[in-house]
Amino acid sequence: METNKEEQLEWGPTVWSHLTALRDRSPLIQCITNFVSMDLVANTLLSAGASPAMIHSLQEFSDFTPHIHALYVNVGTLSPDWLPSMKAAALLANEHRKPWVLDPVAAGSSQFRLNACLELLLLKPTVIRGNASEIIALSQAGIDMGPTKGVDSCHESIDAVEAAKFLAEASGSIVAVSGAVDIICSSKSITHGDRLVFVHNGVPMLQKITATGCAVTALIAAFVAAADPLHAFDATVSALSVFGIAGEMGMELANGPASLRMHLIDSLYGLDQPALLSHINITG
Numbered sequence: 534m535e536t537n538k539e540e541q542l543e544w545g546p547t548v549w550s551h552l553t554a555l556r557d558r559s560p561l562i563q564c565i566t567n568f569v570s571m572d573l574v575a576n577t578l579l580s581a582g583a584s585p586a587m588i589h590s591l592q593e594f595s596d597f598t599p600h601i602h603a604l605y606v607n608v609g610t611l612s613p614d615w616l617p618s619m620k621a622a623a624l625l626a627n628e629h630r631k632p633w634v635l636d637p638v639a640a641g642s643s644q645f646r647l648n649a650c651l652e653l654l655l656l657k658p659t660v661i662r663g664n665a666s667e668i669i670a671l672s673q674a675g676i677d678m679g680p681t682k683g684v685d686s687c688h689e690s691i692d693a694v695e696a697a698k699f700l701a702e703a704s705g706s707i708v709a710v711s712g713a714v715d716i717i718c719s720s721k722s723i724t725h726g727d728r729l730v731f732v733h734n735g736v737p738m739l740q741k742i743t744a745t746g747c748a749v750t751a752l753i754a755a756f757v758a759a760a761d762p763l764h765a766f767d768a769t770v771s772a773l774s775v776f777g778i779a780g781e782m783g784m785e786l787a788n789g790p791a792s793l794r795m796h797l798i799d800s801l802y803g804l805d806q807p808a809l810l811s812h813i814n815i816t817g
């Protein structure tokens with residue numbers, strides 16, 4: 534994809550200022566996430582400059598959740614006893630005007646999971662980030678369960694543009710679809726207006742490390758937490774771009790998925806302004 538210089542000149546300072554705000558503010562992110570992802574999510578947040586806390590017990594929320602800067606909810610290893618915790622935390626986040634972000638892992642894989650995601654959508658996440666199959670499943674809920682490859686996507690992100698637009702309109706949330714191109718959209722009925730942006734950063738090898746999707750959704754929560762609420766859309770775009778750039782830089786040093794995982798975290802930690810500006814690739 535050819536880079537449009539003017540667009541990058543506009544996005545570069547925006548993305549850098551969001552990353553700087555995150556590093557300066559070090560927001561506290563409550564994570565209710567799946568067992569597979571806990572390590573990568575916590576390390577991604579730490580290397581970006583945020584402060585992660587994996588606190589998912591209902592009994593702790595009234596003390597803890599009012600002090601967070603954002604909540605991250607991920608249904609990856611959902612079981613019936615986790616769902617009330619997720620809903621209670623989302624309600625408290627809303628009550629205390631804290632942003633919250635949903636990762637609907639494998640949303641279309643079972644009716645139980647799909648229904649749980651739909652119940653969570655009713656609690657108005659600030660951002661929903663999924664792969665193409667997850668976003669399509671949510672947008673078609675009640676019509677068709679569709680094909681499934683579990684937590685992995687069996688669709689290209691670009692094939693989910695209409696689904697993302699529909700979901701943004703129906704939910705009032707910012708919707709992000711990850712993949713070869715990350716797509717971020719919001720509907721005219723919400724504060725962020727009618728917007729559609731494409732992030733072309735990232736490397737295919739990120740799909741070969743488990744929980745990179747979970748990690749980038751957590752990073753969105755951190756970027757949104759550090760931003761003015763009116764700039765949540767740009768914060769979401771910035772998080773996806775920064776994660777993708779860290780992946781590209783990590784890939785230059787990696788020999789395969791395991792070493793990419795290490796270099797991804799190191800690159801995120803060390804990302805400086807010149808490297809960010811030379812890698813950024815955002816259109817729309």
Ligand SMILES: Nc1ncnc2c1ncn2[C@@H]1O[C@H](COP(=O)(O)OP(=O)(O)O)[C@@H](O)[C@H]1O
Nearest residue numbers: 664686711712713735736737739740745746749
């Ligand atoms: N083909 C690809 N090329 C470049 N980056 C990709 C590709 N597929 C996924 N990514 C990146 O990998 C990360 C995880 O996305 P994805 O694999 O779609 O999520 P999930 O793990 O939830 O399925 C995102 O940052 C995304 O941009």
Ligand SMILES: Cc1ncsc1CCOP(=O)(O)O
Nearest residue numbers: 567569609684744745746747
């Ligand atoms: C393998 C797996 N199984 C349940 S959750 C999970 C991790 C999914 O992570 P991601 O959605 O980032 O690929």
Ligand SMILES: [Mg+2]
Nearest residue numbers: 638684746747
């Ligand atoms: Mg996922």
